Amino acid sequence: SQQGEEDPQALSIQEGENATMNCSYKTSINNLQWYRQNSGRGLVHLILIRSNEREKHSGRLRVTLDTSKKSSSLLITASRAADTASYFCATGHNQGGKLIFGQGTELSVKP
Amino acid sequence: NAGVTQTPKFQVLKTGQSMTLQCAQDMNHEYMSWYRQDPGMGLRLIHYSVGAGITDQGEVPNGYNVSRSTTEDFPLRLLSAAPSQTSVYFCASSYSSGDWALHFGNGTRLTVT
Numbered sequence: 001s002q003q004g005e006e007d008p009q010a011l012s013i014q015e016g017e018n019a020t021m022n023c024s025y026k027t028s029i030n031n032l033q034w035y036r037q038n039s040g041r042g043l044v045h046l047i048l049i050r051s052n053e054r055e056k057h058s059g060r061l062r063v064t065l066d067t068s069k070k071s072s073s074l075l076i077t078a079s080r081a082a083d084t085a086s087y088f089c090a091t092g093h094n095q096g097g098k099l100i101f102g103q104g105t106e107l108s109v110k111p
Numbered sequence: 112n113a114g115v116t117q118t119p120k121f122q123v124l125k126t127g128q129s130m131t132l133q134c135a136q137d138m139n140h141e142y143m144s145w146y147r148q149d150p151g152m153g154l155r156l157i158h159y160s161v162g163a164g165i166t167d168q169g170e171v172p173n174g175y176n177v178s179r180s181t182t183e184d185f186p187l188r189l190l191s192a193a194p195s196q197t198s199v200y201f202c203a204s205s206y207s208s209g210d211w212a213l214h215f216g217n218g219t220r221l222t223v224t
Contacts, residue, residue, distance in 0.1 A: 031211065033211070033212065033213075035213075040218075041217055041218075042115075042201055042203075042215030042216050042217045042218055043154075043201070043203075043213070043215045044215070045212040045213060045214070048211065048212060088153065088154070090213075092211050098142075098144065098156070098159055098169075099144075099156075099211075099213060100156065100170075101146070101153045101154040101155075102153055103151065103152065103153035104153055
């Protein structure tokens with residue numbers, strides 16, 4: 001069964017607004033990662049946060065992790081039309097590289 | 112570097128036919144895996160390998176075989192194709208320690224009629 005569940009399933013915003021996506025998971029993890037997928041393409045790694053970290057930044061991305069609630073959020077600030085894509089969270093376990101993915105959030109940024 | 116290369120990009124099979132989806136990476140990654148992506152289901156892990164000669168099952172392994180004779184290649188075999196195997200298949204690779212970020216190929220879109 002899927003480890004991660006994402007919320008919302010779809011999000012539509014205007015350019016310049018912030019976008020927040022949430023991910024919940026069921027079992028203990030070693031790390032949690034976020035990926036982006038443009039239509040018809042493979043997934044691209046965005047950011048990784050380890051289980052002993054609470055917050056991480058990369059450019060316009062901010063990820064938080066709350067292991068007590070088994071949840072994570074991805075914030076994209078000052079969104080652009082080029083951010084339109086599907087975003088997936090994935091949980092990593094002790095076996096290196098083995099990730100379990102959520103169902104994804106479809107983000108649409110209107111110019 | 113080419114990264115992760117998948118072939119073919121598209122394939123149509125008839126029920127009962129067999130085929131092999133190819134995956135190759137040139138980053139010397141120990142870990143390789145196959146996922147399938149279906150609408151509303153996200154990505155589901157089929158099989159994975161932590162190194163040459165070692166493979167293991169993921170969430171949805173039935174109907175698929177894999178082998179890992181070299182570090183670079185990780186082919187996925189469909190033994191007897193079924194319509195339920197219509198999907199987009201992604202191969203991914205990563206280091207097995209430290210930075211575990213997966214590098215994905217661009218996928219193979221498979222239709223079984």
